[in-house]
Amino acid sequence: MKKWHLSLKRKLAIFGTAALASLLLVGCSSNSSSSGKTVTKANTGMKVIGDHIKYDPNKKVNDGKPITIEYWTWNQSDATIKMAKQYHKLYPNVKIKVVQNDWDNYWKKLPLAIKGGTGPAIFNIHNSFDSTIKPYLAPYKISTKNLEADYNGVEPHVQNGKVYYTDYSINTGNIYYNKKLWKEAGLTDNDIPKTWDQLIAVAKKMTKFKDGKMTQAGFNINQETYSAMIFGLNYQKGQLLFSKNGKKLEFDNKVTVENTNFLQEMYTKDKIGSADFGTDSTKSFGNGQSAMVYKWGWFQGELNTNYSKLDYGVFPTPSFTEKTPFAYDRYNGESTPGINNKASKEQQAVAQDFLRYLLAGDEWTKEFSLANTCYPMKKSLADDKDIKANKTLAAMATHLDRYIWPGSFPSTIETNATKAFEDIMYNKKPVEQSIKQAQKKATSDMKETPFTSVESKYKFYDELNK
Structure with a gap:
């Protein structure tokens, strides 16, 4: 993983x-x-x-x-x-x-x-x-x-x-889409989504069923995609991952719950993907079974190496509205x-x-x-x-100054975020309970590795006080 x-x-x-x-x-x-x-x-x-x-x-x-x-x-x-x-x-x-x-x-x-x-x-x-x-x-x-x-x-x-x-x-997330499936659905470059609602709309056009069973996912977030996406979605709504002093994890909050419900409803309500549609979104996209996935920049190398015949495009991660958000996503540096x-x-x-x-x-x-x-x-x-x-780097450049780095936070945060979504999607546990448990376990683990966030050094940090 x-x-x-x-x-x-x-x-x-x-x-x-x-x-x-x-x-x-x-x-x-x-x-x-x-x-x-x-x-x-x-x-x-x-x-x-x-x-x-x-x-x-x-x-x-x-x-x-x-x-x-x-x-x-x-x-x-x-x-x-x-x-x-x-x-x-x-x-x-x-x-x-x-x-x-x-x-x-x-x-x-x-x-x-x-x-x-x-x-x-x-x-x-x-x-x-x-x-x-x-x-x-x-x-x-x-x-x-x-x-x-x-x-x-x-x-x-x-x-x-x-x-x-x-x-x-630096590296951050983007949306990779299958150009063949995009074209088959009657979509053009003018349909590249800027908002999540627009992404859901185009994903529906690329989702297929046969005898009630999904045969092609419009958007696949299986595997560890939730832990990759959730912090970025929170930043889009101005929710920091850590407290103002940078020392306390703040994963258990209403914004995380709201955004987790949003991701879950992509499957349960919008029907653009399924928890049962395989566990590996990378292979699913590479094999042409999923039309869109959210991945970081490493994915281009994966596709070029293992799926060299796939015709794919890349566009920046959407936001909830067309207005500029606090941040489009987080990044990590090399x-x-x-x-x-x-x-x-x-x-x-x-x-x-x-x-x-x-x-x-x-x-x-x-x-x-x-x-x-x-x-x-x-x-x-x-x-x-x-x-x-470079198609991935060109997508990243679109919002370069609106990516935030929280610092090199302990991996337990991502590990427990992933477990929370697995509990929600596969074990049918309540969203609030799963997020609360992730917060509790990650906080306990972090006692052994003290961490102070650098979110306050983000260029647009002061916008939170407006």
């Missing part, structure tokens, strides 16, 4: 066993100097890159003396690996060793290594492990002002004026690397320089975003033709 705030963990970051154990030397090519060579002359005549965060390659790194740093990652689509090769070509005295592990081993080994002072100088971060790794992170030696000038979404990551990591791309504050002074200096190299240009963010179908947070990529040509 997918964890929606771990959007790329499983779908796009799985390696074969042999690759996981490998320790790769990055950058040793016939065009670069041999490893460990002392560089006596600085680069000259090379272009300075970047807008506000600038990177000048006309220099020596580590005074030209040989040095090795490690970069750890779990992600198969980690564009940092390619950038490390390019960095080595610029500075042949610098060796970057890339250590790759699968997700589970990575998060077992990394905390132990950095705590023990033997970990990598720079490493991949997932924000769900924020509390685990934050004590061992060195702040970026890049001004917060320049970070905010070049990247969206920095503000929620600022702590006492410092940034330890931020987002270089994090920039962390720097180990226990690494040697020299290793940290190289890691900081490499980090600046990554952040200054567009290549790193663009390559990752396209490979993983995440929207780039680098502002200079907003008009990039390849980004705009």
Whole structure:
């Protein structure tokens, strides 16, 4: 089962066993100097890159003396690996060793290594492990002002004026629709829904029955879709997930009940889907049995890989009215690397320089975003033709400034939200009772993992007081 705030963990970051154990030397090519060579002359005549965060390659790194740093990652689509090769070509005295592990081993080994002072100088971060790794992170030696000038979404990551990591791309929900079924129902681009009522109307046109049994779902929310959608629906109505001080979960409320009833009635009243129409909405859509589904950006990669013949389109998640809501949905970010504050002074200096190299240009963010179908947070990529040509990223861009990040909340919230909907749909338990139980269990679990929301840092947060 997918964890929606771990959007790329499983779908796009799985390696074969042999690759996981490998320790790769990055950058040793016939065009670069041999490893460990002392560089006596600085680069000259090379272009300075970047807008506000600038990177000048006309220099020596580590005074030209040989040095090795490690970069750890779990992600198969980690564009940092390619950038490390390019960095080595610029500075042949610098060796970057890339250590790759699968997700589970990575998060077992990394905390132990950095705590023990033997970990990598720079490493991949997932924000769900924020509390685990934050004590061992060195702040970026890049001004917060320049970070905010070049990247969206920095503000929620600022702590006492410092940034330890931020987002270089984000993911959120969209509606994927089957173009063949859409056309067969007599629908055109003019019928793309902007509201939930409009979505229900077009879904009814694409829902089919035979002998009283559903043979084609207009909109399928089976699997874990409820836990992916419910918080976004609440945000659309101005309902936060946490209390004003950011510490108390507020899932059990009238808005959650109202929106849960709304989703349930899509099946019981509107008859555009069914709890009995399979348990896997991903496969159902891929096989052409469901006309529309709500999924996050990872879904495009799933479709392109496993259902390559399917003709599908993507449009932004609707809202309850055509007026701009408080937020259209929540998002989660893919994090920039962390720097180990226990690494040697020299290793940290190289890691900081490499980090600046990554952040200054567009290549790193663009390559990752396209490979993983995440929207780039680098502002200079907003008009990039390849980004705009990607159907999922184009849909995300429609409401980019109206997505809210609640912070890396504990996974128990999603787990118990999913259980609540399963109880409602399959065990026929009352909505209010199921939501209340989810609140109780998640709150109990969160006592072990204290969390403070960053909802108050959302750009339009003050609209709640109007």
